[in-house]
Amino acid sequence: MKRRLGAGRRPSKTGKPVVEHQRAIHIKNLKHLKNETAFSISYPDQSTLKAVLRRDRLFLILIAEGKIKIKTVLNLINFEYLGRSRKYLLCPNCKKKFNSLYFNDKNIIACRFCHGLSYRTQKQIRQDRLIWNAEKLRLKYNLPPIFNTIHDKDKPDEIFKGRFKTIQDKIYQWESESHKIFMNWVKDAVELDFKKSV
Numbered sequence: 001m002k003r004r005l006g007a008g009r010r011p012s013k014t015g016k017p018v019v020e021h022q023r024a025i026h027i028k029n030l031k032h033l034k035n036e037t038a039f040s041i042s043y044p045d046q047s048t049l050k051a052v053l054r055r056d057r058l059f060l061i062l063i064a065e066g067k068i069k070i071k072t073v074l075n076l077i078n079f080e081y082l083g084r085s086r087k088y089l090l091c092p093n094c095k096k097k098f099n100s101l102y103f104n105d106k107n108i109i110a111c112r113f114c115h116g117l118s119y120r121t122q123k124q125i126r127q128d129r130l131i132w133n134a135e136k137l138r139l140k141y142n143l144p145p146i147f148n149t150i151h152d153k154d155k156p157d158e159i160f161k162g163r164f165k166t167i168q169d170k171i172y173q174w175e176s177e178s179h180k181i182f183m184n185w186v187k188d189a190v191e192l193d194f195k196k197s198v
């Protein structure tokens with residue numbers, strides 16, 4: 001049986017929940033785990049996942065806001081690849097093997113496909129980097145906040161005019177490129193909405 005488990009916690013820019021925003025458990029968390037030794041993972045929202053491995057079964061308790069949110073058992077499978085055995089987590093919903101599983105809003109654990117999660121797209125990653133580069137330079141030279149015009153009077157005394165112009169051009173270039181990505185996304189989103197409504 002394969003079914004979609006619905007929305008995750010936070011929508012991405014495309015409206016779809018993003019993998020990076022979800023509480024997750026990764027197979028690498030279990031790498032050094034000995035049988036029957038408990039370990040815990042703390043998430044940024046202050047919740048904690050406690051886990052114990054016992055004969056390829058992983059017993060989990062998710063604690064949030066001082067309450068046990070869910071108790072569940074995951075199965076691990078051993079998969080032979082190039083003569084080496086590797087462990088994977090089995091998605092309780094679709095029964096396929098994964099390196100990572102995620103909790104959704106309702107604290108149901110499943111793979112990213114069952115939850116309908118997406119990875120950040122290359123475009124989003126590129127846009128983040130452009131904005132971050134511009135931001136860093138603006139901070140370094142104490143310039144006005146991102147997307148604001150840089151005036152001659154903003155030039156720090158220790159920097160020559162030519163160099164200042166280069167910095168200014170670089171910042172504008174990064175910001176306009178990131179703006180273009182943003183506007184393309186708006187265009188796509190509007191078109192998608194339009195298609196849905198007709």
Ligand SMILES: [Zn+2]
Nearest residue numbers: 091094111114
């Ligand atoms: Zn699944």
